[in-house]
Amino acid sequence: MGEQEPNDQEKKPENAHEQLSSGSSSNTEQRANECILRAFNTERKTEGFDAFDPSGYLELYYSALLPEVAVQLKDLIKKIETREGIKTMISLQDLGQLLISEKKEQNFETLENYLIYDFMIRKVVPRILQDIPEDHLRILDVGGGPSIYQHIPLFGIADTIRHGEFLSQNREVVKKWKSGEKGHEWQTFFQCWKISQRQSLAEMGGDPEIKARIEQMLGMEDTALEDMLRASLTEVMSIDVFRTDLGIEEQESTQDLSHVSREGSVELLTSNFCIESATADIATWQNGIKNISAQVLPGKFLSMTAIRNAEWYKVGETRMDAVSIDADRLALELMSQNFEILELTELIGTQEQKEKDGYDGMIFVLAKKKEAPK
């Protein structure tokens, strides 16, 4: 991407949890970041994304899951996960070994998908239901790509889901899926969601009516569930994460804007593998985080996943630029945007994976925006 790379990452403290426990973030650091941001064109558009091929992307990252792995997943994860402060760490290699010994070999990309679902079902959904027991949850997904897997664990608790994406070819794929056209196969994702959600339902708090509704959904046919998600997905819209209002207000200028306010507009913003995959520049990444943070209402939630330590990642045979971050770096950035970190999970991959895929793990975070302004 060719811009000058500010040497910003080196200035960050080693461990976000020292800051999480002391509750103090460095003002100097924040001011330095603000200066860097001002020095860059913060309205920059994503470059080099023309090469993004939706089918190649879906084939590589979202191949079919095995329902029998979902059955065992929770117990397998419990065997290998470790804690450091509030951070949970999971070694992908250890999980892979356990599955090989169970004769259920899976590639890294598939393993990662089980773990994303585990995080959403066991950590994100129960925590949100604690605070928002009724179904008044408006979800905005930013950089949703051509995929819908991310909506499956959430649509049972959502009022509406809006799918925001930069590339028209990706929006087209989701629109076609919404209209019922045959496309990528998501059936095994619905099946794995049902298995893991059933396991977690008993331990979950929240409004009995919502729990009863989820229970009812778990008894539905996959095709009926898919239709239900199509109805919950109210909009597939154009979004640019590097614009201060994500470009939403501009698109909606002829519509009723009563739900859009300076204080934010949604109870849950989801963004998976978007911002760090859309730029190779750390200041631009920070700007993207700032822009999505502004969309979250005070006291409400942000759920994000990101690739870890990536300089690039693959879409088909093409290498796309990425910005290199880890869990502590992401947590610090969200804290500087007035978020409290509720859950932080780091998947630790291997050097071999980094050479093959360009990244060596993943970061999953659930954060809650503080009520008081910064």
Ligand SMILES: C[S@@+](CC[C@H](N)C(=O)[O-])C[C@H]1O[C@@H](n2cnc3c(N)ncnc32)[C@H](O)[C@@H]1O
């Ligand atoms: C790695 S993909 C992730 C897609 C999907 N969220 C997933 O979990 O598979 C990154 C996505 O970010 C989108 N993207 C790139 N630049 C963007 C921008 N400026 N604003 C919003 N989305 C963008 C890309 O088009 C792509 O769909």
